[in-house]
Amino acid sequence: MCGVFGAVLPPGWGESPVEAARIATLGLFALQHRGQESAGLAVSDGEQLMVYKDLGLINSVLDERRLPSLRGRLAIAHCRYSTTGSTVWENAQPTFRLGPRRSIAVGHNGNLVNTRELLDRLAGGLSRLPATTDTELLTALLADDPASDLVEALCRVLPTVRGAYSLVILDERRVVGVRDPHGFRPLVIGRIRPSGEATTAGSAGRSPVPADELTGWLLSSETAGLDIVGAEYVRDVEPGEIVILEEGHEPRSVRFAPAQPALCVFELIYFARPDSYMEGVSLYEARRRMGIQLAAEHPVAADLVMPVPDTGAAAAAGFAEGSGLPYREGLVRNRYVGRTFIQPSQAMRHRGVTIKLNPLRDVIRGRRLIVVDDSIVRGTTTQQIVALLRRAGAAEVHVRISAPPIHHPCFYGIDTQIETELIAAHHSVEEIRAFIGADSLGYLSIKGVLNALDLPYERFCFACFDGNYPEPVPYDAARRKFVLEEEVVATGG
């Protein structure tokens, strides 16, 4: 996943020289669920770039003490969830190159699938890379390109890059947003105005500044990032489009490839926030309708419907609505523990679930439960939840999943790249039911997902469910995440 944010503020926008950094950080807070391994910010004061990044959650990396040094009206921000390269400081983003051809900082949401091929194109190869991510490689290729302008360099380099990339790129004068031709990952444009829009810069004897010159422009992975800073949604960055944000200008658009839309449907089912909108759809509403569909596809006699908090809540509400059964909270989540799925190691995931959920015994005891969740990846988390509910006295536990079974790995930015770790890749629904220890198990069908979204199949990537990969994946899947680190070992670097 990863979350990206960008901000360009005009000269008349507020007094503080760190306002762009502040807005980008606040916007990034709304995207924390997209990546919890590291966070970072890059700013430009019009002449030079400054980058600050570190491992950890956003509020531990970017706080008030850092802001005074992050001056400038242009900023990009990033929070990371690793899909290529390990969780070390060097792999935190934004990545950056300072001259000689151009200075840029890059924040990337997604995962490239031709990293090895791109490495062959980099003069000096691995020895030029200070880190082992596909983003570092892309940054080096863009910085090296002989084109006189960054946008021209993007138009030359991006057609050789394959996979998923929603990018925010900063140079001295611009913030640039890019979405790959499939638009696997979301990226939206927002508009922000200072409070008291009618205020002018006339107090120092100058002419009043027209309102348009007080407009700032933003980029965000999700619309929720715009909401949190009081901005309005303008439109999505289109698949295959470059959007250039500059002080005092409307966003400019350059197309580098025809659009072949394949937005990750899992963004709508699970990953993105329920208060975000994608494809014009409220994700809370979409998930509620998925729950109604699920109730129609997999009814069962029970006493109550409960979600696995928090991500199963909207679908559980829809299931209760569709089935006519009461909705209750039966598990309390410790909000200060990260999402188990997003942690980088299996051992951490195992530990996470036991410290994360606590059952409400009076709700559960003696009842036949329908437990709604949004996915089963390895099955171990669901197994532990079922065991937790049985220990709390549940009479029956019926698990319902508001997505189809994950049969295939994802190579486009979700960390399910190793097929052997996916329980549905090698087991039937009945075998999974037995493994998790539930009384019954039902998954929503692809048709059910599409009915709930009321959008055509062709707009989305469903590859992890049906194996229909929009972008071919060229080499051994299991090596993908650490491909550059393995190259370092292989070359003795």
Ligand code: SF4
């Ligand atoms: S393979 Fe699955 S998780 Fe990956 S982009 Fe496609 S739908 Fe999303």
